[in-house]
Amino acid sequence: MQTLYLLDSGTQDLKLEEALKTLEEKFEQSRKLFTFLTYYIVEVARFAETDAVQKAGKHLPTASDLSVNTKISGNTLLWQIREDASFIKVADNFGIPNIIDSESLKKTYNKLKESVEYIDYIEFQERNKKSERKILEFIFTDMMLPDENFINYMEEHFINWDDDAELMHSIMMSYLSKPVPTIFESILSDEKREFGKSLLRTVLEKKETTLELIKPKLKNWDAERIAALDLIILQMGVCEFLFFETIPTKVTINEYIDLAKDYSTVQSGQFVNGLLDNIHKELSNENKIVKKVYKNSTI
Numbered sequence: 001m002q003t004l005y006l007l008d009s010g011t012q013d014l015k016l017e018e019a020l021k022t023l024e025e026k027f028e029q030s031r032k033l034f035t036f037l038t039y040y041i042v043e044v045a046r047f048a049e050t051d052a053v054q055k056a057g058k059h060l061p062t063a064s065d066l067s068v069n070t071k072i073s074g075n076t077l078l079w080q081i082r083e084d085a086s087f088i089k090v091a092d093n094f095g096i097p098n099i100i101d102s103e104s105l106k107k108t109y110n111k112l113k114e115s116v117e118y119i120d121y122i123e124f125q126e127r128n129k130k131s132e133r134k135i136l137e138f139i140f141t142d143m144m145l146p147d148e149n150f151i152n153y154m155e156e157h158f159i160n161w162d163d164d165a166e167l168m169h170s171i172m173m174s175y176l177s178k179p180v181p182t183i184f185e186s187i188l189s190d191e192k193r194e195f196g197k198s199l200l201r202t203v204l205e206k207k208e209t210t211l212e213l214i215k216p217k218l219k220n221w222d223a224e225r226i227a228a229l230d231l232i233i234l235q236m237g238v239c240e241f242l243f244f245e246t247i248p249t250k251v252t253i254n255e256y257i258d259l260a261k262d263y264s265t266v267q268s269g270q271f272v273n274g275l276l277d278n279i280h281k282e283l284s285n286e287n288k289i290v291k292k293v294y295k296n297s298t299i
Helices: 002-008 016-056 076-082 085-093 102-113 116-123 129-144 148-157 161-177 190-205 207-218 228-243 249-263 268-285
Strands: none
Touching: 002 016, 002 190, 002 228, 016 076, 016 085, 016 102, 016 129, 016 161, 016 190, 076 085, 076 129, 102 129, 102 148, 116 129, 129 161, 148 161, 190 207, 190 228, 207 228, 207 268, 228 249, 228 268, 249 268
């Protein structure tokens, strides 16, 4: 959707190959963003070691300085991530270590230390998968995401942050529950990547066909006030109706209503709902919608 909107707002018509390249660049931006977030979580947890060394190295360290708890630095899930060769390779390739703000890390760690969740975590000597995962999730969801300074930093360094933030939350929760090393090499499965390319290609190639179905339905709407993004969402929805046999029409309608609500105008959800439902009924009556179910499909 974002790629189509970018192409639609451009001053030149891009060839299909260029459009697909733009989509691949979007995938890479998301992969870099996810790698950064993972690296940041790891470094916040590792900062316990730095904190212990710095305080022990004081000229006259106190008993408190000499007893900094470093349990989180040995977090088993943390080490699983740190020893992941693909994570190390991709982080280095993206230059992630060079864009990490050490002061920001320190502030996040100091805030973490004061939290009840962290105090509860370090009080128990034993380790279990659930608590190891929960503390890393807590760093992400409660220390990083609500922090205004952190969000400002993300917006400054990642142009896709606003668009991808919700997606990153979903992917991160899934990853911390079940770390999959290949995610750093490709944030999407091959099937989903190919689906994205296929949908982009179809929307561009079938633009005239979809607009012929959409335009007659716009007579009750003020054409000047219809958001360009809404028309793109409608074109995507119609393409899924007609050319993607494994996607149920109900799924298509619901997902594009949600997209319209999240990314377009206040009235967009209602607008997209009404038109897609209307077009769906028309195509169904004409027996133009054919759907198949494949049990192994992950789309």
